[in-house]
Amino acid sequence: MRIASLLILALIPNLSLGADPFDKVCDDVNTKMVKLFGAGGFSRLNNFGTGVLISKEGHVLTVASQLLDTSDLVVHLYDGRRLRAEVMVIEQELDAAILRIRVEGKKPEEPTGLDLPYFDFAEAAKRPSAAPGDWIIGFSNMYEIALRDEPLSAMRGVIAARTKLSGRVGVFDFPYNGDVYVVDQITNNPGASGGALTTRDGKLLGLIGREIKNNQTETNLNYAIPVNAAVSVTVKVKEKDMDVEKTLNISFPDFVARGMKGDYKPAPRDKNATKGDGGYSGLVFVPNILSRTPAYVEAVIPDSPAAKAGFRPDDLISFVDGEPIASIAAWLEYLRAHTRPGTTVRVDVRRGESLTTLTLPLGNHPPRTVVAPPPPPKK
């Protein structure tokens, strides 16, 4: 008992400000967010994600992922209500989309009659940007942990930088090239995209992005697109039957303001954006932490060309078409420089103590989506 009293004595009666719990902030933010369910659920593509309510009428802001490729979008509100939703507009350059909640018996142009808690996006965009070192809280339905009235997951972290992104989704370079907040917390888990990054008092800072890897290190990158993001893109437009290059300035607040009203026109995009990526293998490598990380296979995407060719996790790629491959970077560079969908390459892999030769017909890249490799094999 003596020890017990010692322990109790050690308790400090009042927690000071520096250790304020965030329970009220978490409660409040959770009411302004939705769990989002849509396309996916196969080939390791998530069919779940997150969204941020941006009007009391039920406009939802989220990431422009494959999740939205369905007419059967469903949102779960904080109170457990399950409602349908539809895509209003997508801006690929911001990697963002605006959805509208549908209420049974109401036409799309009619007011929904909903009166939901929401983030005032325009006001959020006017606030100063967060600076490196600022605390943030990330809210999302990562790993589909929450359903119905179960609250979203909250995580605390620190802004590491506001910078330009150098990332990739699968082997594709990332479509968005504006500023991002990079955070030190692992916010960008499966299903987290479209989540909210907020200040420590629950003010919206940005939209949690996809699961991507840094294309220099192949390590996962945790980022959010700031509410005041702006990008300039050069697009080709036809003017008097002539292709003219034009610069478009796209801002996040403008997209949201006009998108909710239904009069936003997305920037035209080059349909062949994947050109030059080379053929698609379906191999997933170990994190590319060192500049010369050997090309060890971490996972093979099911039904991919690599899976059909017989690649296995832990294979070490040693030669492709007779060329020695010293690193993950060398492998990716070889594919970019020498192959395209349809090309067949001969790959020598070291498997255990022996060298095995595999014939790999490269395929087409799957749609521009977050491609999740399978989990590591059962040990």
Place this chain on the structure above:
Amino acid sequence: MKHVLATASAIMLGAVTCLIPAAGAQPPAAIEKAVIDAEAERVAVVAKLSPAVVAVCIYGGQAIGSGVVIDPEGYALTNHHVTQPAGAIMQCGLADGNLYDAVIVGQDKIGDVALVKLIPKEPGKPFPFVKLGDSDTVKIGDWSLAMGNPFSIALDFTPTVTYGLVSGTNRYEPMGSRPGISEYTDCIQVDTSINPGNSGGPLFNMKGELIGINGRINFEKRVRINSGVGYAISINQIKNFLGHFYAGIDTDHASLGAVVGTADETSDLQKMVIKQLLDESDAARRGLAEGDQVMKFAGRKMTSANMYKNILGTLPKEWRVPMTVRVGAKSRELLVRVQNITPGEKPTREDPMAPMPTPRPGPMPVPKGPNTTASPAAKLLKVKPGYVNYHFNEVQRDKLLAAAKKLGDFTTVAGAWTAEGGYDLGERKGAIKLEVNEKTADPFVKLGMNIEFSLHPFESGLTPRAAAEPVGSGGLMMALYHWHRYLTVGAKGFEGDFSHGGTEPLYPFPADGSVPTSLASLRVDADVIRTKHGSVTCKWYHSKADAKLLGFETYLSKDTDPCEVYFHDYKDAGGGLLLPHRLEVRFGDKRYGYINIAKYNLK
């Protein structure tokens, strides 16, 4: 190891170069006092908790997981998936740098919890321990501390501390999402780093109270380390099983004997209803029917299928819990016993398309086969089916019975007992005369309430109907016979079973017969002794405070309602022996009646 060290020194160099100019520009005095205070509090809490944090090791000293000491005798909580590979005898390292031999005490395989006991270096020397908190008060956004031995990194067992937010509460992590049979119900989700080797270690609130036992992480396609999603088994769930653990029981979870699910998956708001019901379940005997809406279960509002699974997962089998159901416009509260999970109901990995299971954060892989026979812990191990370690059942049982004996030693009056007084069956009232006599070749019970009832418990050809006399009592005379035997003969009188049954809630109605505000409000937690004599089993409920017998249940057979007897008005029955003078007898959902004893005659 070399690599890690190199990284560490590189980081330190980096830190030093950054810090020097910064320190010049901004003196430390500029740091907000609140921040400094918070840091000081954290440091103080960690310092107080560290001595009680355990590094669980296989015998021989290789660390494979974590744990935490919860009482001065050295009982410590950890994960089942940590103790399982370690075996029954293991070693536990504390922050004092010592390795203590330890033995498994109790476990919950499905809930992934185990209790072990550390053996002190000097007999009777108390261990540092932590206080159990209340995990129902944990909120999303609260701070938390996880402590343990991730990656088995601390060779001197100094615990590693990580600090982070509670990301979610009341989380349901199903069986099948990981290998093994465990299911995390009503658990706490944290962004506090949980890594391999943290398994079994404590999660604390910032007051330094134990709120959970860390045991799982999500990482899916990432490597098997923290990805910001860790799970701890809530301490309130563990508290429900703790009495069973201390009694060495291999605990099991329960089923309602009914399928509870969403009425309509696509409806706006969820309504939880009973979908299927086993005829022989207690739920069916309580009059529940398919389609009844479940409003509350074990004190919690039913809002989702996950919430139902959460609540069910916190209950040991055979517990009795309150439940509120609505049929039409009427709602009613009832007490229902949760039962053994029958094999058909055991959740399995049904969905072949479900994601492949991914490993848990721990334990670290271990080599096999240490020789533990020389360990002092080996003397504290007794293997028996149904128990993890029957030695501790005997210890707890004998401790409880010794405490109960302080209220009276009835072995000196093991002859005929007679009592007189009045009975009150509601409609009928009158004088009562009862006699229990075991000292004859043909033991009997006589009960006179206008009509004379009698029972010869071992009469050949005793029909179930006769055994359950008087009608509507569920076997009051059989109950009285067993009560007499329990008090006067004790262990020797129960050839079938005489063991500690852990902790269970009991719901004694007010002694004066008044209507309680709710059935839930009646709950008293009691230590249970289970007995079996002939084909009759009984459960004896002893007060946790003073071991006084609060009541007992007598089961004439499996799958029938027991005769429940509740004891009130304890007074001297002669010779300083304390006995209840008001007995409430209940059967099913009804009160059979009261027996008010004016005078006992014990021989």
